[in-house]
Amino acid sequence: MEFGVNLNNREPLITSGYSLADLLDLAVLAEQRGFDSVWVGDSLFSKPRFEPISLLSALSQRTSTVRLGTACLVTSTRNPLYLALEWATLDHLSGGRTILGACMGNPELGVRREFEALGLDFKDRARIFEEGLAVLRSLWTDGSVTHHGEHFAFEDVSFYSGTEMAPLAPLQKQPPLWVVSNIRLTGDLRLDVAKRRMETACTRVIRYGDGWMTCCRAEHPEEVSEQVAAQEDGR
Numbered sequence: 001m002e003f004g005v006n007l008n009n010r011e012p013l014i015t016s017g018y019s020l021a022d023l024l025d026l027a028v029l030a031e032q033r034g035f036d037s038v039w040v041g042d043s044l045f046s047k048p049r050f051e052p053i054s055l056l057s058a059l060s061q062r063t064s065t066v067r068l069g070t071a072c073l074v075t076s077t078r079n080p081l082y083l084a085l086e087w088a089t090l091d092h093l094s095g096g097r098t099i100l101g102a103c104m105g106n107p108e109l110g111v112r113r114e115f116e117a118l119g120l121d122f123k124d125r126a127r128i129f130e131e132g133l134a135v136l137r138s139l140w141t142d143g144s145v146t147h148h149g150e151h152f153a154f155e156d157v158s159f160y161s162g163t164e165m166a167p168l169a170p171l172q173k174q175p176p177l178w179v180v181s182n183i184r185l186t187g188d189l190r191l192d193v194a195k196r197r198m199e200t201a202c203t204r205v206i207r208y209g210d211g212w213m214t215c216c217r218a219e220h221p222e223e224v225s226e227q228v229a230a231q232e233d234g235r
Helices: 020-032 052-062 080-093 109-117 122-142 191-208 222-234
Strands: 004-006 037-040 067-070 098-103 145-148 153-157 177-180 211-213
Touching (some): 037 052, 052 080, 080 098, 080 122, 098 122, 122 145, 122 177, 122 191, 177 191, 191 222
Parallel strands (some): 004 037, 037 067, 067 098, 098 177
């Protein structure tokens, strides 16, 4: 069993006397105390915070052993080509210590406004999310991507012009990609709807991810056992 620390990259914006420098120092302390990983969150403007990839880049230079992850990065609002390049760069900066926790965005009004501001249809976020993950995986494992979907269309794209030694790729082959899913059978949804969504979510985790990431909702521990059972059935 491994233990990680959530570094609240929103905290310096809402708490007096706690700075971004303090947050960086906390990551160093977590490593010194033997924790295995440190994590930062993501939000554009619904819950503003310091940008996670830039922050993890800084943390990569202050630490040497802890894994560096996002919990979670809203990949559906990012162009997958740029994200693949940015994350590959971060993976090199960190010496291959990254874990990409990826999510498609929750149904809060603020998140819906983020999609609208970016010119994205919130109703399409699941397909945008899945297509983006497929593009990331292809670029990181094959070095190139050909993809013709509903939201992205790429023909033999790679980070390689012919003058480089090889396509730019992450140091890890490939960085662990943990897919977020928080569906609960005992929540507010009708049971048949919840079961259908859970099946879809579990299929997504298995198809695109190397791991599953869930939320730390202590009042709903049943979501863990429910989704573990559903994913075991799916395998």
